[in-house]
Amino acid sequence: MNSDQPTYEDLRRQALAAAAPRTGRADTAIACDRLVRIFSADGVEVQALQGLELTVQRGDLVALVGASGSGKSTLLNILAGLDVPTAGSATVEGFDLLGMSAKDRLRYRREAVGFVWQQTARNLLPFLTAAQNIALPMQLKGRRGRGGAAARQADRVTRLLEALEIADLADRRPAELSGGQQQRVAIAVAMANDPAVLLADEPTGELDSETGAAIFEAFRTVNRELGATVVIVTHDPLVAGEVRRTVAIRDGRTSSEVLRRTVTDEHGAESVSEREYVMLDRTGRVQLPHKFLEALGMEHRVAVDLAADHIEVRPDTAEDPDDRRA
Numbered sequence: 480m481n482s483d484q485p486t487y488e489d490l491r492r493q494a495l496a497a498a499a500p501r502t503g504r505a506d507t508a509i510a511c512d513r514l515v516r517i518f519s520a521d522g523v524e525v526q527a528l529q530g531l532e533l534t535v536q537r538g539d540l541v542a543l544v545g546a547s548g549s550g551k552s553t554l555l556n557i558l559a560g561l562d563v564p565t566a567g568s569a570t571v572e573g574f575d576l577l578g579m580s581a582k583d584r585l586r587y588r589r590e591a592v593g594f595v596w597q598q599t600a601r602n603l604l605p606f607l608t609a610a611q612n613i614a615l616p617m618q619l620k621g622r623r624g625r626g627g628a629a630a631r632q633a634d635r636v637t638r639l640l641e642a643l644e645i646a647d648l649a650d651r652r653p654a655e656l657s658g659g660q661q662q663r664v665a666i667a668v669a670m671a672n673d674p675a676v677l678l679a680d681e682p683t684g685e686l687d688s689e690t691g692a693a694i695f696e697a698f699r700t701v702n703r704e705l706g707a708t709v710v711i712v713t714h715d716p717l718v719a720g721e722v723r724r725t726v727a728i729r730d731g732r733t734s735s736e737v738l739r740r741t742v743t744d745e746h747g748a749e750s751v752s753e754r755e756y757v758m759l760d761r762t763g764r765v766q767l768p769h770k771f772l773e774a775l776g777m778e779h780r781v782a783v784d785l786a787a788d789h790i791e792v793r794p795d796t797a798e799d800p801d802d803r804r805a
């Protein structure tokens with residue numbers, strides 16, 4: 480038998496490795512593996528997520544972008560513990576989102592994740608002041624009490640008001656705050672129980688661009704100073720352009736990523752370098768950017784060649800690549 484041929488044992492090992500969930504590393508905050516969510520409405524099935532893969536490291540600040548209907552909110556609702564995926568695996572800070580008991584789900588939503596919605600009114604109770612809104616999640620968690628606990632709670636409210644630069648608004652009710660101020664309070668509410676992960680669905684969607692930029696800065700503060708891993712769904716190109724990592728979702732799958740790095744040249748001048756990546760799944764499939772395929776008129780079949788340190792993908796001209804190089 481040819482020694483290059485895989486044995487039955489090799490194939491079995493490969494198949495088992497491909498079927499097993501990817502084990503999360505200690506520094507992984509969010510790990511989604513082949514996540515599927517199917518909705519059925521009036522006998523029609525919609526596959527909102529079709530095998531989505533996403534890994535977010537602790538301390539990361541990630542923007543999720545994608546066309547309307549691509550599955551962003553579906554993903555965020557699953558990560559928030561409000562919805563359960565149909566298949567796949569999803570782990571956030573050690574919580575298994577598919578296998579949690581009802582009790583763990585409640586604890587997860589109260590303590591492990593914070594959530595900021597687009598609709599400013601949905602984030603806050605109208606009859607409570609900003610400070611009372613921020614204290615409420617701590618009271619619901621059961622930290623209300625005498626002595627030390629009450630003092631710690633008051634300290635946390637003060638710390639959050641200061642971190643989000645809204646200390647002077649502590650006694651105002653939501654109706655007495657601007658949209659941007661309401662979102663700052665909403666971020667403080669979401670961070671009240673010191674969650675490891677903060678999720679936000681279009682948090683700047685109802686704000687003008689200047690206020691939106693300031694709110695985005697507030698998310699950065701939370702990420703940097705309070706140590707939260709932050710995931711923001713956004714249509715806002717301004718936001719997507721400012722984060723280190725932007726993940727694009729297309730047809731219920733993560734399709735590409737843009738990583739940005741600040742580089743300093745020999746004169747000390749800083750510039751931002753951008754690089755686009757596509758996702759490689761464990762069977763070796765990649766989704767090439769649509770604009771690249773269009774530019775070169777590639778469809779159906781492409782020619783691939785292995786070079787020393789990369790793979791070449793060319794339009795299928797059915798000619799021998801050696802001839803072309805000659």
Ligand SMILES: Nc1ncnc2c1ncn2[C@@H]1O[C@H](COP(=O)(O)OP(=O)(O)OP(=O)(O)O)[C@@H](O)[C@H]1O
Pocket residue numbers: 518519520525526527545546547548549550551552553554
């Ligand atoms: N509860 C539901 N019942 C049936 N279909 C749903 C449900 N929620 C979402 N969908 C469908 O799933 C797909 C993904 O929707 P989702 O809201 O996640 O997209 P999105 O990327 O957040 O869009 P947008 O940017 O417009 O908010 C869409 O086709 C949507 O119609």
